[in-house]
Amino acid sequence: MRIINLSPLGLMCRSDERVSVGERVTVWLPLVQDMPADIRWVEDGRIGMEFIEPIKPRIYDALMALIPPRRTAW
Template sequence: MSFGALNLALLDARREDRDEVEYRARATGANGVQHLLLIVNLSPHGLMARCESDLPVDERIQVTLPIIGPTAAQVRWSLGGRIGCQFDYPIDLASYYELVAILVKSGR
């Protein structure tokens, strides 16, 4: 077994479930530039989105979400027009479930 395979197994074990959504949101970068996102999945700790802008890893952004409002996050990975972001602070579960209900409803 290679160490790479072991590392992937460990990452998969730590991955949390995400809710599939389709929601257009705005994000503001540290330099004040606005970016349009299509959020495709979400958890209390972060999101994955499609983005036309090329956001670099470690970029700090503010994503505006229903119920929650502006939410600070860090781009953890960026690949082929997709980004993965980790929120600075997890969304509390009551607010998270309310948020997912709104995002799922708006995506229909």
């Protein structure tokens, strides 16, 4: 699984795993460990999940600080 987008309420990822809308999964994230989430949509190898409990703002900010800056193609 590769996370494409992360918010306090959920995430979008790319994955080859087969999951179904409505399925409950557990996602491991740094700092918060296991995050239960419900699958909300599945399309073309992408999966949208909603966390059962939102990530607290302080923890979310710390998670974002762990992501290296993106490089441009310039």
